[in-house]
Amino acid sequence: MSKVIKHKWLHWTRVLPILAFAALIVSWIYHPTAALVLAVLTILLIGSIIASVHHAEVIAQKVGEPFGSLVLAVAVTVIEVGLILTLMASGKGSATLARDTVFAAVMITINGIMGLSLTVSAARHSTSRFSALGSGGALATVTALAGICLVLPRFTVSDPSPSYTPSQLAFAGVASLVLYGLFIAAQTGRHRSSFLPIDEDGMPIDTDDDSWTPTTAATLRSLGFLLIALVAVVGLAKILSPTIEAGVAAAGLPPGFVGVIIALVVLAPESLAAVRAARQNRVQVSLNLALGSAMASIGLTIPTLAVAMIWFPGEFYLGLGSTQIVLLVMSVLLAMLTIAPGRATRLQGGVHLVILAAYIFLAANP
Template sequence: MTATASSNGRSLVGRFLREEAAFLVALLTFVILHFGLHDTLNKAITPETAQPLVGALFAVWLFAVVLWAAFNVVRHADVLAIKLGEPLGTLILTLAVVGIEVSLISAVMLTGAEAPTMARDTMTAVLMIVLGGLTGASLLIGGFFHGEQDYNLPGARAYLGVLVPLAVFALVLPDFTASTDSPTFTPVQAGFFAIITLVLYGIFLAIQTLRHKSYFEQPMQERAADHEAAPGHSHDHGPQHATSYHAVLLLLTLVTIVLLAELIAMIVDFGIVQAGAPVALGGVIIALVVLTPESMAALAAARANQLQRSVNLLLGSALSTIGLTLPAVVAVSLITGANLQLGLDMAPMVLLLLTLVVCLMTFGGTRTNVLQGAVHIVLFLAYLLLIFSP
């Protein structure tokens, strides 16, 4: 009996090591770089003792590990989507990623670091990456492989109906208030908009998860076609365990990715200074790293002709970024007295508003194609251009 139990225990451990190798390697990488090779990394990216080749090797190592870990996150998210159905499966991934992003921003503000535009720049980068680059790539991939794709129109309208006013409240309105000279809110204004943002986002979550879940599910005809085309689909994501197992491992892997992203940020900042690139580029690169799990899941869903899942991931991520970030950073600012600048400059403001209008047009019908994807990609490229040439 004891021998059998011991054998079963070793078997379970071996199985865990095989299935969660990406998470374990990512965690080990963080421990090694943070506690073992931290001084070596610091010397390599410090101007006085710079070693560009060593820094580049660290960067390649970190990016490779993060990419592998992202595949693991997507695997757990896929299983949760199968077990819980839409929109709960994708909502877990979205809230986990955005929650960690918000925690990072709040942590930096609480340390007393002077970064008045960090929240604004982060929200803008996430919105333009998600609504421009990733939405465009998903529509291009889906259109290329499937011609036209269906999604649930009421769900997309619900996302955009909340996202547009919240984005304007957070990133546009501060430029036009007369109570302050800078693109900021007064404490009363900031508190008011933080509260209504949180309330409106909470109402949306209630609609999404309770009252109108069907708005966020794949259209019936597409689900039937997918089922006929791939009857073994539920087994294509590796071994399946209890829902709690996949939820916990998804969250742990995401936390590890964000911890590694902080190390990547150090290297990226050094590389930007050495190359003389715009400072804002660093925020975009880090946002891309943190968004990697959602990006891969959304692109894979579009390739599998599950556009509604891509919509849930992408529009949900954009909405959650505003809905959670604005209340959090306003609360930190009011408590600590930290300066918080939210209003965008004119050029990025125009581009953000244009992107929101295009999203309303793209998701104004029930089918999408490659042309709409190309338009979103062009908007994202224009955003990148303005970073290098404001």
């Protein structure tokens, strides 16, 4: 878990969620349309996302690793699901919004967070070292989830569109929860040592940086502020959703790019946490964050949306396009080659970042 230090300036992480929540209540009443007001709401939205991840880090520092990475991954996924559901509820989300957002999260985590973390770590410490067993198990779970939820819907024949029938969607939701549950059991149970940072000899380091361990009272306060921040994020996203889509359209970008924007905003704070861990030569924590977020993005989002479709009738496409499938296969193969040796250099990190750049470019210019 990346180091969380107690500083006086961190009071903004308490003020911003409260301001965002108050702005949310006022906005629900008056429905603002002025550009300046919407800009302020956008700043409060981004600030609340960053604050929510900080409070998740405080909780994570209390419970230790690998539970800390799990807390961050789940917190970020809650934000992602909330953003998707609010856009769907507003009637502004496209039939492929959920697919595009989940796929964007997978590409950003596997190629962006992993690639940036490996590059930063190798630049400072020559070679990045991590547990091939733990990271390989996480990658295998992500691959299975992506195949079931994002690839197979493209090839099923019960529905001519790239989507599952209700029964198939129910199976995918249950299978996602089972896979995610199996991974959590391994990560926090008997095989916990496989997800801990390792030393130069490849031995797990079962100690976290405890230069500051939050008290129980501080942890409970962070839990409260985390809940306030998450509510503010979801609510403000619903208010700003027309602005997001209008901006994408004005820029001449395809509607699917909305999913990329959502994933980039939501995962930005977690990316910073992963880079901080990499700078401290704790690459395993970075990989836990990257692969754990990809896993939670699919394993929790798809079951939630499967249930939500009961109240949100309409088209719900999950199957990836041919270009997206190629990018996914390339990403998984590269990740396998990166993780298998248990160590990596800047070369592997740079390759992942190039694949991320290719994904974003093709998302904007399909």
